[in-house]
Amino acid sequence: MVKTMNEIIYENRNLYKQWLIDFCSIPSVAAQNRGMEESRVFLQHLFDTYINEKVEFIETSGYPVVYSHIEADSPYTISFYNHYDVQPEDPIELWHSPPFEATERDGKIYARGIADNKGNLIARLAAVHAMKQQNPNLPINVKFIFEGEEEIGSINLAEFAENHADKIQSDGNVWEFGYRDVDGRLQVSLGVKGMLYVELSAEGANTDLHSANATIIESPAWRLLFALTSLKDQNDRILIPGFYDDVIDPTSEEIESLNRYLFDEEANKEQLGIARFVNDLTGLSLKKKHLFEPTCNICGINSGYTGEGSKTVLPNHAFAKLDFRLVPGQDPNRILKQLREHLDNQGFHDIKIKEMSGAYAARTHPNEAIVEAVIETVTASEEMAPNIVPNTPGTGPMYDLCQRYGIPSVSFGVGHYASNNHAPNENIREQDFYKHIEQVADLIVRFEQKLASKGVE
Amino acid sequence: MVKTMNEIIYENRNLYKQWLIDFCSIPSVAAQNRGMEESRVFLQHLFDTYINEKVEFIETSGYPVVYSHIEADSPYTISFYNHYDVQPEDPIELWHSPPFEATERDGKIYARGIADNKGNLIARLAAVHAMKQQNPNLPINVKFIFEGEEEIGSINLAEFAENHADKIQSDGNVWEFGYRDVDGRLQVSLGVKGMLYVELSAEGANTDLHSANATIIESPAWRLLFALTSLKDQNDRILIPGFYDDVIDPTSEEIESLNRYLFDEEANKEQLGIARFVNDLTGLSLKKKHLFEPTCNICGINSGYTGEGSKTVLPNHAFAKLDFRLVPGQDPNRILKQLREHLDNQGFHDIKIKEMSGAYAARTHPNEAIVEAVIETVTASEEMAPNIVPNTPGTGPMYDLCQRYGIPSVSFGVGHYASNNHAPNENIREQDFYKHIEQVADLIVRFEQKLASKGVE
Numbered sequence: 001m002v003k004t005m006n007e008i009i010y011e012n013r014n015l016y017k018q019w020l021i022d023f024c025s026i027p028s029v030a031a032q033n034r035g036m037e038e039s040r041v042f043l044q045h046l047f048d049t050y051i052n053e054k055v056e057f058i059e060t061s062g063y064p065v066v067y068s069h070i071e072a073d074s075p076y077t078i079s080f081y082n083h084y085d086v087q088p089e090d091p092i093e094l095w096h097s098p099p100f101e102a103t104e105r106d107g108k109i110y111a112r113g114i115a116d117n118k119g120n121l122i123a124r125l126a127a128v129h130a131m132k133q134q135n136p137n138l139p140i141n142v143k144f145i146f147e148g149e150e151e152i153g154s155i156n157l158a159e160f161a162e163n164h165a166d167k168i169q170s171d172g173n174v175w176e177f178g179y180r181d182v183d184g185r186l187q188v189s190l191g192v193k194g195m196l197y198v199e200l201s202a203e204g205a206n207t208d209l210h211s212a213n214a215t216i217i218e219s220p221a222w223r224l225l226f227a228l229t230s231l232k233d234q235n236d237r238i239l240i241p242g243f244y245d246d247v248i249d250p251t252s253e254e255i256e257s258l259n260r261y262l263f264d265e266e267a268n269k270e271q272l273g274i275a276r277f278v279n280d281l282t283g284l285s286l287k288k289k290h291l292f293e294p295t296c297n298i299c300g301i302n303s304g305y306t307g308e309g310s311k312t313v314l315p316n317h318a319f320a321k322l323d324f325r326l327v328p329g330q331d332p333n334r335i336l337k338q339l340r341e342h343l344d345n346q347g348f349h350d351i352k353i354k355e356m357s358g359a360y361a362a363r364t365h366p367n368e369a370i371v372e373a374v375i376e377t378v379t380a381s382e383e384m385a386p387n388i389v390p391n392t393p394g395t396g397p398m399y400d401l402c403q404r405y406g407i408p409s410v411s412f413g414v415g416h417y418a419s420n421n422h423a424p425n426e427n428i429r430e431q432d433f434y435k436h437i438e439q440v441a442d443l444i445v446r447f448e449q450k451l452a453s454k455g456v457e
Numbered sequence: 458m459v460k461t462m463n464e465i466i467y468e469n470r471n472l473y474k475q476w477l478i479d480f481c482s483i484p485s486v487a488a489q490n491r492g493m494e495e496s497r498v499f500l501q502h503l504f505d506t507y508i509n510e511k512v513e514f515i516e517t518s519g520y521p522v523v524y525s526h527i528e529a530d531s532p533y534t535i536s537f538y539n540h541y542d543v544q545p546e547d548p549i550e551l552w553h554s555p556p557f558e559a560t561e562r563d564g565k566i567y568a569r570g571i572a573d574n575k576g577n578l579i580a581r582l583a584a585v586h587a588m589k590q591q592n593p594n595l596p597i598n599v600k601f602i603f604e605g606e607e608e609i610g611s612i613n614l615a616e617f618a619e620n621h622a623d624k625i626q627s628d629g630n631v632w633e634f635g636y637r638d639v640d641g642r643l644q645v646s647l648g649v650k651g652m653l654y655v656e657l658s659a660e661g662a663n664t665d666l667h668s669a670n671a672t673i674i675e676s677p678a679w680r681l682l683f684a685l686t687s688l689k690d691q692n693d694r695i696l697i698p699g700f701y702d703d704v705i706d707p708t709s710e711e712i713e714s715l716n717r718y719l720f721d722e723e724a725n726k727e728q729l730g731i732a733r734f735v736n737d738l739t740g741l742s743l744k745k746k747h748l749f750e751p752t753c754n755i756c757g758i759n760s761g762y763t764g765e766g767s768k769t770v771l772p773n774h775a776f777a778k779l780d781f782r783l784v785p786g787q788d789p790n791r792i793l794k795q796l797r798e799h800l801d802n803q804g805f806h807d808i809k810i811k812e813m814s815g816a817y818a819a820r821t822h823p824n825e826a827i828v829e830a831v832i833e834t835v836t837a838s839e840e841m842a843p844n845i846v847p848n849t850p851g852t853g854p855m856y857d858l859c860q861r862y863g864i865p866s867v868s869f870g871v872g873h874y875a876s877n878n879h880a881p882n883e884n885i886r887e888q889d890f891y892k893h894i895e896q897v898a899d900l901i902v903r904f905e906q907k908l909a910s911k912g913v914e
Contacts, residue, residue, distance in 0.1 A: 031766030088768055091665070116667075152766055193669070197767050206730035208548070208880040211780050212650070212850035214754035215747045216734045221755035222689075229686045232679075273663035277673045290672045297671035298678040299770050304757035305778060309488030309609055309812045310654050311545055312780050312852070313756050313879050321762060323668050323769050356767045393669035395769070422770050423665040 005441050008130045013434055016126040019046060020433065023084075024102040024111035030085035030152045036063050039084045040224055043146065051129055055144075058164065060156035063148030067167060070128060070142040076451045077141035078370070078444060079170035081401055081409070082121035083150035086113030087422045094424035110427040115419035117176045119428045120436065121146060124174070127440035140448040143170055150176070153357020154397035161401050171451055172370025173402050174443070177394065178413025180432065182267040185387040186378050189411040190371065191363030193294070194326030195395040196335050197356040200224060201319040208304070211312040221303040224318040227348040231296055231322075231339075236278055238296050238324075240335070240342045248329035250292045250390075257366065257390035258287050271418060276387045288429075289393045295325040321356070325395060330360030336388070362398035363391055369454060370406035373447040377439050378412065385401055412439070462898050463589045470891055473583040474566075476503060477890065479805055480541075481559040481568035487609045496541045500603065508586055510882035512601075515621065517613035520605030524624060527585065527599040533908045534598035535827070535901060536627035538858060538866070539578035540607035543570030544879045546736050551881035567884040572876035574633045576885045577893065578603060580871055581631070584897035597905040600627055602858070603823020607633070611854035616886045618858050628908055629827025630859050631900070634851065635870025637889065639724040642844040646868040647828065648820030650751070651783030651794050652706040652852040657681060658776040665761070668769040678760040681775040684805040688753055688779075688796075693735055695781075696755050697792070697799045705786035707749045707847075714823065714847040715744050728875055752782040752846045753778050778813070782852060789815030819855035820848055825865035826911060830904040834896050835869065843869075869896070 009016075011449060023042060026033040040057055043066050047055035057064040066084065089099035089112045090252055097103035099112035111118075145168060147157050161168050161223070179187050202220035209217060234239045250258070279284055299322065304315030322324060324335060336355055345350050366388065378386040392411065402409040414436045420426045466473075480499060485492040497514055500523050504512035515519040523541065546556035546569045554560035556569035568575075577706045602625060604614050618625050624795055636644050659677035666674060689695045705716070720740060726732070734743055756779065781792060793812055800808050821828060823845065835843040849868065856861030859866040877883045 031768065032764070034700065087770075088762065088764055088766075090762070090764060094664075113464070151768075195769075197769070199767075204731070207877060207882075209550075209729070210851065211754045211756055211880040212852070214752040214780075214782070214784060215750060215850055216738065216743055217729065217731065218733075218735055219755060221758055225682055225686050225755070225758075226691050229682050234683050256514075267585060270675065274661070274674065276675075278675055286673055295671040297668045297670070297769075297771055298676060298682070299681075299768055300667055300760060300761035300763040300772065301678055301775070302759050302763040303543065304755060305547070306757040306759035306776075307489070307545055307547065309545075310656075310778060310780075311488065311608075311756055311879065312652075312654070312754075313544075314754055315757065318758070319763075321767060323671075323767075325669060325671070341596055394667065395669070420664060422667040422768065425664075 005130060006438050008133050009434065009437050009441065012126070012130060019126065020046065020119060020122045023100040023116050023122055025100055027140070028085050028102045028113070030063060030149050031088055035316060036085065036148055039148070040064060040066065043084065048318060051125060052132070058160065062156045062273060065160050066144070066146035068144040070271060072136060072138040072141045073250050074448060076448055077143060077169065077170040078447050079143040079173045080124045081115050081173055082124065082146045082176045083148065085148045085151050086118070087116070087151050091424060096425055101447060104430070107431065108427045108429050110425055112426055115151070115415040115426050115428050116259065116421040119414035119433055120176055121177065123305050123433055123436040124440050125435045127444065130437065131441050131444065139445055140148065142444065150396065153195065154359065154400065157397045158400035160195055161405070165405060168401060168405065170407055172368065172447060173407050173409035175409045175411040176396065177415065178411050178417040179417060179419060180415045181262065181272040181387050182264045182271060183262070185262065185384045186382055186412060187389050187395045188371070188374050188378060188386045189389040189392040190366060191391040192361065192394055192396045192398045193230060193392070194330055194332055194361035194399070195357060195359040196324040196326060196332040198321070198336070198339070199319055199356060200227065201317070201352045201354070202350060204314070204316040204406050206316065208316050209314040211314045214314045217314060219314060221315055221318040223350065224303070224320060227343055227346070227351045228320060230346045238294065240338050242338045243335065246329040246331065246334070247294070247327055254390050257376070257388065258291065261287060261389055262387050263287050263432050290393050291389065292327060294327050294330060297323050299323055325393065326361050328361045328363055330361065332360065359395055359397055360399035362403040362409070364410055369450050370408050370447060371410045373443055373450045374410050374412055377443045377446055381435070381439055381442065393425045460591065462591060463895050465590050466891065466898065469583070469587060473579065473894060474695070476583065477571070477576060477579045478559040480579055481571050482557055484557045484615065485542050486545050487520060487606050488545055493605055495540065497521060497523065497607070500541065503582060508582060515617065519613045522617050523603035524888070525601045526624070527595060529595040529598045531597045531905060533905055534600060534627040535904050536600040536602060536625065536630045537581045538630055539581065539603045539633045540574050540605065541578065541603050542605045543573070543575070544608050545625060548881060553882055561887070564888065565884045565886050567882055569883055571768050572872040572885050573878040575609070576871040576890055577633055580890055580893040581897050583894045584901065587894065588898050590613070596902055599901065605852065608654065611816065611857065612814055614854045615857035618862065622862060625858060625862065627864055628890050629825065629904060630864050630866040632855060632866045632868035633853065634872060635868050636872040636874060636876065637767050638719065638844050639721045639728060639874045640719070641720065642841045643839050643869060644846050645828070645831050645835060645843045646846040646849040648848040649818065649824060649851055649853045650849070651787060651789055651818035651856070651857045652814060652816040653781040653783060653789040654779070655793070655796070656776055656778050656811040656813060658699065658774070658809045658811070659807060661771070661773040663773065665773050666771040668771045671771045674771060675766065676771060678772055678775040680807065681760070681777060684800055684803070684808045685777060687803045693750065697795050699795045700792065703786040703788065703791070704751070704784055711847050714845065715748065716741060718744060718846055719844045720744050741857050746847065747850050749788060751784050754780050756780055762899050771842060782850065783818055785818045785820055787818065789817065816852055816854055817856035819860040821865045821867055826868045826907050830900055830907045831867050831869055834900045834903055838892070838896055838899065845861060
């Protein structure tokens with residue numbers, strides 16, 4: 001008797017979990033050039049030993065793209081975009097277990113990068129592994145594109161895509177991330193925001209000084225603070241002239257979709273320990289600001305003495321790391337130029353701007369075949385209907401890898417509302433990992449059938 | 458033939474230098490509770506082995522005060538106030554030699570605390586040691602008061618003085634610090650500023666979050682920045698209502714004294730690598746702001762990710778360390794209350810204030826005997842006339858230890874304009890150290906003669 005797909009996945013669950021645990025033990029922090037080659041070697045090992053398919057390591061100006069095209073006797077192709085780099089683990093003292101030792105507690109597995117993005121990457125490889133146990137020939141071409149620089153702004157991915165347009169081409173893409181909401185519904189997300197990441201800095205005297213000199217020697221910390229607080233008002237309205245000029249307002253269809261999208265305000269507030277959302281927003285206004293509006297966020301700021309107790313010093317250097325999340329229409333290069341002009345016009349010629357990364361926003365239409373196939377898969381396998389997110393507040397290089405080449409992209413995955421991405425105690429639920437393996441295997445079958453029935457050529 | 462005082466000091470110069478080097482090898486950072494007991498033991502060793510006088514370690518709620526009363530057959534007393542704690546050494550990477558290994562280069566000795574305040578402390582002990590080699594009986598009672606908490610705001614010194622009013626009593630006090638100006642003139646300083654040191658902090662969600670959430674989750678970093686920039690304007694005018702109300706304006710005599718005080722603007726700018734002073738001030742306005750006006754300075758600020766590269770995070774905590782230098786009339790407790798009221802009135806109820814320390818300003822009149830004696834000593838032993846600083850921009854517990862008890866206090870010492878107090882590569886010139894030993898020995902003689910000639914009782 002032939003085993004079902006889910007039976008095969010169940011029999012291999014310990015193997016797939018071990019892949020995940022091993023992968024999470026590698027501190028692949030691209031920002032700090034740690035564990036990157038080790039990750040490449042690990043992925044080669046998975047392809048060579050288990051998937052039994054050829055894998056390429058395509059050079060870029062930074063870390064290589066891990067690429068595999070598993071050929072099928074089909075005119076159709078599905079592609080998966082994931083990344084093997086992770087965020088830095090600090091503040092390390094807030095982790096309850098070592099960030100690079102996957103640790104199981106209460107049905108969850110904790111490790112840096114397990115939700116973002118190693119859990120999804122491994123689950124998708126596992127789905128293909130399981131399918132090949134049933135039938136060595138997949139129903140559709142499958143392409144894996146794993147980059148190593150997502151957490152540092154995918155700085156070389158656009159060039160990679162330009163140079164390898166044939167390799168990235170597909171009929172539909174499954175994007176890297178995916179989460180369950182606070183009520184347990186699996187979210188299916190369409191589109192991502194863009195990004196401009198900059199570091200602003202100010203310099204003072206040629207050395208730190210005794211703070212008695214603050215009477216007459218300019219303080220770079222104060223200069224930076226005045227420059228920063230000129231960027232937005234206390235109601236979160238960004239004050240850089242022209243910042244909102246190119247924003248494409250959401251269509252009425254998108255607003256309807258936003259109305260259907262479920263966001264449990266009370267559960268979210270309780271989960272995060274907060275009393276209110278920004279500007280006391282609720283309902284549609286809250287969802288609209290979250291999914292369709294840009295941000296100007298301080299990721300980090302530092303100057304002077306920040307250790308124990310007190311030190312009376314006039315620091316000679318101050319810097320802040322800012323990310324602007326952008327929406328369709330906004331060009332990160334233009335925003336960078338507007339930022340410089342604004343600072344100059346406000347008299348902050350002395351504030352230096354270092355561009356760290358930029359990305360355009362992207363948005364996927366809900367009637368694309370890949371979206372419909374994902375929704376069918378999720379509807380068939382979950383107790384609750386999928387929660388469709390008409391745009392995600394996060395960022396990724398979806399424009400550079402997909403939208404620019406006419407490839408629709410959709411997101412779903414192993415994470416949940418409290419996965420703590422980019423934060424201490426990142427985690428996934430173990431069950432969600434196995435469920436995503438099953439759903440990806442099912443999606444690959446459904447997507448082929450949908451394209452064939454639609455007569456796509 | 459009887460040796461002169463300076464000959465005795467010259468013969469003992471290597472001994473005194475060794476005391477200094479050994480003392481500087483102890484990382485007595487009170488803020489971090491390092492090396493404090495070791496310092497106490499070292500000072501006991503100097504008193505027992507070399508000075509041959511009894512020393513007391515007077516308990517406080519914090520680190521003990523090191524106290525010695527060297528009795529003389531005289532109705533008069535001179536006291537010396539110094540401290541055996543030092544500032545933290547960070548940023549350590551900017552030091553050219555280890556901060557706690559005194560290192561000689563180009564006639565200077567580099568070490569954390571060597572200018573502030575171990576060089577002065579050792580030079581003054583050395584002066585008494587040398588005098589006793591010539592005559593075991595000093596011409597005047599000498600009291601040493603060395604506290605261990607000056608760099609953390611002298612938090613227990615006021616209580617110590619109240620409890621030991623008899624021990625601190627003297628006819629004149631020599632304060633802990635002293636510097637040569639950029640042209641090499643020895644500064645004689647009268648008075649110090651007060652201080653209010655606070656830490657402001659803001660809290661967000663119960664964990665750091667992915668920065669995509671900055672759309673709807675309040676940022677403690679932005680909250681703190683808006684609160685801070687409400688405290689003063691870009692022209693350095695402090696905006697806390699009532700802040701300037703109690704300021705006692707300098708007298709016309711003090712302004713005249715300020716006119717005589719020499720401040721080499723070009724040399725200072727060149728030394729610090731700056732193009733201008735705050736508000737482009739020059740001349741009397743510059744000197745007045747430096748010596749007679751209060752400040753609001755950021756000693757340190759921190760939030761979120763401040764490591765290499767980029768991390769897209771919405772931090773859940775932000776804090777800043779601020780020091781306000783206060784002038785006569787200003788009460789640190791009242792300023793603290795005004796700060797809280799101001800933040801509340803601006804809607805910043807959520808910003809927490811932690812008081813770290815407070816101190817009143819103090820000012821000494823130039824016609825006090827101790828001031829005249831110091832000026833005569835310096836005039837007799839230096840090529841250039843002393844540069845009299847009518848008030849120092851720095852802070853110290855001069856009010857709590859002296860002014861409150863009617864004891865006039867004056868400052869001069871081993872430092873110079875580029876001693877880098879509270880900053881990397883703190884240093885003194887070796888020659889200045891020996892010169893201060895000679896001058897203190899001379900001052901002790903002159904002060905007794907001056908009091909006797911004035912018929913002080």
